[in-house]
Each structure stands twice: as C-alpha cells, then as structure tokens.
Amino acid sequence: MVKRVRGSRTGRPIMVLLDLLGRRWVLRIVWELRDEPRRFRELQDAIGASPTIVNTRLAELRKAKLVELDAASGYRLTVLGRELLRLFLPLHLWSEKWAKATGVA
C-alpha cells in the first residue's frame, strides 16, 4: 500500500512539472490568465468546468507558485507563472499549423 502521488514517483522536477501540467484544466487555466487577472467565477465560466475542480486546480497552481490571488483584481499569474506562459506562447502559432496539417482541430 505505497502512498501513490500522482504521476512520476521519481521526484525529478521535469516529471513533477509534466504531471502538474497534465492535469485536466491546468494548461487551460494558465492560458486563460495570460492577459489579465480573472475572478473565480469568470474563470470557471470561461473554461466550463465545475467549481470543485477549478478550485482544486487553483489550489495546486497556487501551491506551485504559478498563480496567486490578488484580492483587488482576482487570480493572476505569478512571476514564475508568466515565465512558464512565455515558454508556452509558441504553441499558439504552432497549433494553427498543426490543425491545418492534421484536420484534427
């Protein structure tokens, strides 16, 4: 009955990160916060997930110091979160190419 933490048990940062980013709605939440802070409900409506899971993911992202809650403006990316987002921005352009090549999207 080993305590199973999600994903890799190696603890290597890249594995932990890939596991975190591979949880449902996580990438999407980071993406939705790319331009400006969002309120809890606003975020929930934007992605169309249940409040339960939105709250769970936000807690995980806050624990990972990628997202923070500013009382005045809402949820927003931290400095680390913005760094991560910057790495993901090329995905936007690439996804268009990918869509054309595959017809999937």
Place this chain on the structure above:
Amino acid sequence: MVKRVRGSRTGRPIMVLLDLLGRRWVLRIVWELRDEPRRFRELQDAIGASPTIVNTRLAELRKAKLVELDAASGYRLTVLGRELLRLFLPLHLWSEKWAKATGVA
C-alpha cells in the same frame, strides 16, 4: 443532451491542443519518446500507467499525427511530434529553476 467533446467546445486549434496535452500521461508519453522509439510495454513500464490508458493515449496521439508506430522499432514521434517536442524542451531547464524556487519538486 449536447454531445460533449472533452474540453473546449470552441474548436479553436489552441484549445484543442491544450485539451489534448492536458490529458493524463500525454505530455509524459511525448517526453518519453524524445530520444528514441519505445515499445508499447517499455513505454508502459516507463510511465507506470495501465495498458488501457497507454493504448488510449497512443491512439489519440496517432490520430493527432504526433506519434506513429513503426513495426521495426516501436512508437516514435512524427515530424509534427518532434516539432512539438522542440517547443517543450525549454521546460526541462526551466523546471529545475522552478523546483528550486518553490521546493515543490
């Protein structure tokens, strides 16, 4: 009773892509294929998931033309898959920094 496809219903490529990559084990599988082809069981052992879900994800990745099965060598990234992986490579280095900054990993 609307037909609900996973994730975004907008069909915008970036949303479809974020949804695909946000499924459990998908990022990890792409990562495991970064250097060389892997056999089904080898892949399964490496990530520690059930054969059911490994097979499901491989089917999705093949449909998305990111992964292909070569009878002689095993599962490997397609040209598109390698392009995607290249976008992700900076994550490796960044994850080390992130781990130090957060203590999460």
Place this chain on the structure above:
DNA sequence: TCCGTTACTACAATTATTGTAGCGTCGATC
C-alpha cells in the same frame, strides 16, 4: 509444436470530475 515477443482488450474496482445547490464573508445601500 512450442516458446517468446508483440500490440492490445476485458472488466470489475477505484479515483477523478461534474452538476447543482448553497454557505459565509465583506462592503455598499437603504
């Protein structure tokens, strides 16, 4: 024929996620 390797499937048990409803706090308004 038998054995190993291969990709993959069946299926019940467990875990994650959804959908709906609602709670508790705070600040503004009457």
Place this chain on the structure above:
DNA sequence: GATCGACGCTACAATAATTGTAGTAACGGA
C-alpha cells in the same frame, strides 16, 4: 442594522476516467 450583490469556495450524489489484473491474438524462430 437589515438587505443585497459579489465574491471565493464547499457538499454531495451522479457520472466518467483510470487502474490493476488477467488474458487474447498474431507473428517469428527453434
């Protein structure tokens, strides 16, 4: 000082996704 809306968030039963174990079917070599 009662009421109201906005806010973050929780409860909980129903549904969907994932696991773990076992096994199938095709193939090639001895």
